[in-house]
Amino acid sequence: MALKTKVSIVIPTYNRSELLKTSLQSALAQDYPDFQVLVLDNASSDDTEAVVCSFADSRITYIRNETNIGMFRNWQRAIEVNSSPYLALLSDDDILLPNFIHESVLALDNHPDAGFSVAQAEIIDTNGVPVHMTGRELSDNFPEGSIDGLEFIHQIADGRKWILLCSAIVFRANALAMVGGIDAPHSKYMFDLNLYLRMAAQFDLFFIAKQLAQVRYHVEQDSQINFSFGGTGPLGVIAERTDAIAYLLKSPRAEDASYRQWLAERLLHISMRRSQFTSELIPELNLSWSERLRIAMQEITSVIPAGKRLILVDENQLGCEILPQFDALPFLEHEGQYWGAPLNDEIAIRELERMRQTGASFMLIAWPAFWWLDYYSGLRNYLSSNFCRVLDNSRLIVFDLSL
Structure with a gap:
């Protein structure tokens, strides 16, 4: 199939001339016949202009603010x-592999309902060395091929952690125009997620099951600073996920009463998580740690009979020793000791059932581990479908595993 759709690769940049040189080289090395590269220099004080001009390539247009x-x-x-039908927004420190544009155009040409395509990307450091991502920094695996936009939003509301990296995306320009371009209603660091959700409310997505870009993570990035300890990044994510539920409420899916109930439950949990993050930034806004703990101890004894074996999910922050009147085990557990968070939902559910078989009759999730109910959405859904919640508030969620 001959691909003829023109593509713009636009690189916004500021004072990153050395990394920009590598990004430009990768853009110019595309094996696609019809593209242009626009460099938007945000009044850099380094040698950015000289670096761009050194390429002497007619496909490059340099624009300086x-x-x-x-x-x-x-x-x-x-x-x-x-001015092109398709647009790639390339960060000035990222790299495109040679077939990125070709594969992206092929996906969009063959799927006219898709507002943008998303390729897989390798994470690298400043020196170009691959970075092994773990835990909450690691994206869930993408599906392959076309996905309904509302289904994408549903998965984000459900807790699916699909981390879309802008440099691995090609947008359909008229779709961008229809949603009004980028916006930052909640956080200036979240305008990319905000854009993906607004586009998914109107268009499908196409996931390319190939690694076509390299994205750098380094400590001086605003996004990394924003998500470090004490940063406001999590608040921005929570706000965008709240919007995601609003998009679903406006969709035909919300005509189903049971689905509206599910959305309401997700909204209540996400709202609680927002308040939890806010309290970390403004400690005097809510109950202190010691106050929460005293109240929680009273609540536990009111719903769980003394002597019962229970599973405590708290990231080892409360500790089983605070519950001497119970046979409390941490989760995950190995020989009675806390073993860390599970790698995935499958392991979490398997371990839950193993501990049930050894007599555990309650699972207690304390507020330091409430993020589990988003990250491990499979475990959350398993608990909600099979067991009764006997307590649910901003401190504790308790499931009776005997029912």
């Missing part, structure tokens, strides 16, 4: 200056 207009407005401008 007279003053620094900020990251958000420079990325807005990237969409404004585009």
